[in-house]
Amino acid sequence: MTTTTSTRTRTGLALREVTLTYPDGESRLTALDRVSLTVAPGEFAAVAGPSGSGKSSLLAVAATLLRPDSGAVLVDGVDAGALGDRERTALRRERLGIVFQQSNLLASLTAVEQLLVLESVRGRRPREARRRAEELLSSVGLDGAKQRRRPHQLSGGERQRVNIARALFGDPSVLLVDEPTSALDHERGAQIVRLLADITRTHDTATVMVTHDRELLGRVDRVLEMQDGRLAEAGAGL
Numbered sequence: 001m002t003t004t005t006s007t008r009t010r011t012g013l014a015l016r017e018v019t020l021t022y023p024d025g026e027s028r029l030t031a032l033d034r035v036s037l038t039v040a041p042g043e044f045a046a047v048a049g050p051s052g053s054g055k056s057s058l059l060a061v062a063a064t065l066l067r068p069d070s071g072a073v074l075v076d077g078v079d080a081g082a083l084g085d086r087e088r089t090a091l092r093r094e095r096l097g098i099v100f101q102q103s104n105l106l107a108s109l110t111a112v113e114q115l116l117v118l119e120s121v122r123g124r125r126p127r128e129a130r131r132r133a134e135e136l137l138s139s140v141g142l143d144g145a146k147q148r149r150r151p152h153q154l155s156g157g158e159r160q161r162v163n164i165a166r167a168l169f170g171d172p173s174v175l176l177v178d179e180p181t182s183a184l185d186h187e188r189g190a191q192i193v194r195l196l197a198d199i200t201r202t203h204d205t206a207t208v209m210v211t212h213d214r215e216l217l218g219r220v221d222r223v224l225e226m227q228d229g230r231l232a233e234a235g236a237g238l
């Protein structure tokens with residue numbers, strides 16, 4: 001599979017009739033029920049819905065971290081279900097940027113190092129990689145001194161910015177962000193959403209942000225509603 005940045009076409013993310021179940025005692029719990037979704041490059045979509053409605057499951061399937069029971073996940077037109085494990089890992093590394101609900105920054109590393117830690121698999125030259133890491137961190141609002149701090153020396157909002165910069169490091173086509181504002185006050189949460197809107201334009205990503213905070217939806221292009229594993233455009237009814 002050829003997935004270098006020079007040859008790929010960016011078409012964004014498509015989910016087609018995706019169903020996902022989890023084991024639940026003797027039976028199965030349906031977390032995603034025939035979910036379809038298309039997000040184009042440069043489009044910022046939000047998925048809202050109550051806790052337990054399936055939002056994180058949707059992102060895990062879109063991130064190719066969970067295989068659905070049925071249906072298809074396409075990233076830049078590549079059907080993730082048709083790939084073997086190694087190819088799917090390569091697809092994830094080269095085309096997907098993921099910001100998880102739980103921050104998974106490494107306690108002993110500075111902000112710059114959080115971005116560089118995976119660099120050995122990408123094959124950029126070290127000096128070039130460091131320059132790119134510093135540029136990305138600056139672009140998300142972390143200046144030189146903060147770039148050399150470890151996670152415990154940064155605020156929650158700043159840590160979230162490091163997570164976002166790290167997700168952008170591989171120049172992803174698709175950016176998946178789970179509840180980026182849940183640990184932040186309203187103003188800082190709104191700043192993160194504005195940042196994600198700007199990133200969607202400047203990096204031309206197909207961005208999906210999960211949130212349960214409806215007050216933060218002013219800056220997104222589209223709002224989808226998740227309820228009991230079903231997804232619909234906001235206002236369309238389920």
Ligand code: ADP
Nearest residue numbers: 022023029031050051052053054055056057058
């Ligand atoms: P949300 O992110 O909207 O809170 P989730 O996708 O985390 O929703 O969960 C959707 C449903 O699937 C919930 O009922 C949850 O309890 C269940 N669920 C999530 N992960 C698992 C799992 N690994 N095993 C079993 N059930 C799960």
Ligand code: MG
Nearest residue numbers: 055056057101
């Ligand atoms: Mg969740």
